[in-house]
Amino acid sequence: MPAAAFDIATSRPDAAPEFSPRQQVVLQHALTLLVEGGEKALTTAGLARTASCSKESLYKWFGDRDGLLAAVVAYQASQVQFPSEAGATADAETFRAHVAAFVEALLGVLFSETSLALNRLSIGQSNTNSNRLGQLLLMRGKHMISSRARTMLESGRRHGLLKFDKAEDAYQVLYGLAIRDVHVRLLLGEAASPAEQDLKSQAETAVDRFYQLFGA
Amino acid sequence: MPAAAFDIATSRPDAAPEFSPRQQVVLQHALTLLVEGGEKALTTAGLARTASCSKESLYKWFGDRDGLLAAVVAYQASQVQFPSEAGATADAETFRAHVAAFVEALLGVLFSETSLALNRLSIGQSNTNSNRLGQLLLMRGKHMISSRARTMLESGRRHGLLKFDKAEDAYQVLYGLAIRDVHVRLLLGEAASPAEQDLKSQAETAVDRFYQLFGA
DNA sequence: CACAATCCGAACCGTACGGTACGGTTCACC
DNA sequence: GGTGAACCGTACCGTACGGTTCGGATTGTG
Numbered sequence: 001m002p003a004a005a006f007d008i009a010t011s012r013p014d015a016a017p018e019f020s021p022r023q024q025v026v027l028q029h030a031l032t033l034l035v036e037g038g039e040k041a042l043t044t045a046g047l048a049r050t051a052s053c054s055k056e057s058l059y060k061w062f063g064d065r066d067g068l069l070a071a072v073v074a075y076q077a078s079q080v081q082f083p084s085e086a087g088a089t090a091d092a093e094t095f096r097a098h099v100a101a102f103v104e105a106l107l108g109v110l111f112s113e114t115s116l117a118l119n120r121l122s123i124g125q126s127n128t129n130s131n132r133l134g135q136l137l138l139m140r141g142k143h144m145i146s147s148r149a150r151t152m153l154e155s156g157r158r159h160g161l162l163k164f165d166k167a168e169d170a171y172q173v174l175y176g177l178a179i180r181d182v183h184v185r186l187l188l189g190e191a192a193s194p195a196e197q198d199l200k201s202q203a204e205t206a207v208d209r210f211y212q213l214f215g216a
Numbered sequence: 217m218p219a220a221a222f223d224i225a226t227s228r229p230d231a232a233p234e235f236s237p238r239q240q241v242v243l244q245h246a247l248t249l250l251v252e253g254g255e256k257a258l259t260t261a262g263l264a265r266t267a268s269c270s271k272e273s274l275y276k277w278f279g280d281r282d283g284l285l286a287a288v289v290a291y292q293a294s295q296v297q298f299p300s301e302a303g304a305t306a307d308a309e310t311f312r313a314h315v316a317a318f319v320e321a322l323l324g325v326l327f328s329e330t331s332l333a334l335n336r337l338s339i340g341q342s343n344t345n346s347n348r349l350g351q352l353l354l355m356r357g358k359h360m361i362s363s364r365a366r367t368m369l370e371s372g373r374r375h376g377l378l379k380f381d382k383a384e385d386a387y388q389v390l391y392g393l394a395i396r397d398v399h400v401r402l403l404l405g406e407a408a409s410p411a412e413q414d415l416k417s418q419a420e421t422a423v424d425r426f427y428q429l430f431g432a
Numbered sequence: 433c434a435c436a437a438t439c440c441g442a443a444c445c446g447t448a449c450g451g452t453a454c455g456g457t458t459c460a461c462c
Numbered sequence: 463g464g465t466g467a468a469c470c471g472t473a474c475c476g477t478a479c480g481g482t483t484c485g486g487a488t489t490g491t492g
């Protein structure tokens with residue numbers, strides 16, 4: 001493996017890769033290409049042309065094509081921000097609103113074109129390359145979010161607002177209630193129905209049902 | 217488009233493609249290659265060698281590579297069987313068991329390596345080729361199953377065992393409770409946890425929660 | 433100005449794979 | 463036995479793309 005390749009195994013999950021501004025611009029172009037045309041649209045020559053850089057620079061910065069793909073995933077993951085635990089769980093009403101906001105943000109991220117494109121990319125590669133991309137996406141994306149969610153839910157349990165045994169299970173149910181099969185259908189290229197595009201009400205319904213199951 | 221290509225647009229969703237026995241053997245080999253190595257492992261030359269047929273025959277039967285992929289999806293879809301509505305909803309107990317069995321079968325299909333491989337393939341191609349594979353998989357797979365599920369749930373409602381407004385919504389919730397994010401995690405290459413491999417108890421828990429939400 | 437580093441643009445190479453052509457074999461049917 | 467269709471195996475072609483190399487332009491530094 002080239003020394004300049006973006007190394008996943010040794011990089012800490014929370015260590016920002018810190019791409020240079022120029023590199024970030026290039027990665028943004030790569031992301032655009034990916035969103036528009038899928039993986040086969042992201043060729044080294046095409047990216048070099050689009051981003052007005054040389055292939056030499058691409059290989060210098062990212063090692064090889066796989067390194068480039070990994071960098072794109074890492075870059076996008078670093079761009080995604082979640083509303084942080086604003087205020088330590090005041091009353092029941094605001095906590096519930098907090099959960100709903102979390103779910104809405106989750107839907108917003110998962111249903112965005114960029115997230116879909118990266119998931120498609122990682123899934124398409126998941127049985128090659130010892131599956132580096134899938135691991136990266138899971139670590140930087142899903143596991144990150146799920147740990148955030150667990151602390152939120154456990155905070156609700158501490159305050160007697162929720163009741164469950166394992167936070168992980170509760171989160172999984174919340175996820176299932178919110179996402180259902182919409183994610184996979186979008187990944188497969190189906191368009192979201194109008195109702196499914198109304199993230200706010202989708203989140204509300206999911207939280208309603210979640211409280212029916214886990215409300216104290 | 218070659219005349220011999222497997223045509224999706226005009227084929228009825230429920231019309232069996234009726235591949236010849238020889239072709240089915242070849243498609244089975246293709247499926248094996250796909251499961252083992254993903255899309256890039258399924259080359260026309262490789263399939264010809266593995267299945268002991270000539271590339272000329274492949275192109276004669278399936279038109280081109282896309283036609284081959286479509287044929288693989290259609291073939292596998294035709295292989296999947298679901299337990300049919302056995303007996304028209306006797307008592308509450310057996311109906312609930314029926315629902316649980318349905319969910320367990322659903323989990324069994326979605327988590328199988330072949331289903332995962334085909335979903336990975338279709339998702340990977342979903343932003344090319346005007347997305348033929350995704351459409352096919354959705355029509356032959358998900359929509360097929362969901363219509364089956366809706367009639368089952370509506371039967372339960374008619375007998376006063378369930379309560380919901382729209383069967384589609386109820387099914388989506390049942391799906392979400394059962395699948396949660398496991399499907400996507402498997403698609404990304406993560407291994408299922410031991411608990412997630414116990415389909416029967418997973419299905420039971422999901423049905424429990426479903427009844428908490430929609431039981432009459 | 434001299435020097436080094438960086439990077440762009442373009443040309444180039446090797447390879448893998450989709451698709452085609454063709455000779456030879458089997459087999460059903462007359 | 464003769465004929466034709468279906469098919470196998472293999473060789474072949476064109477192309478697209480990953481990766482490398484190189485000349486020249488730009489920029490920064492003492």
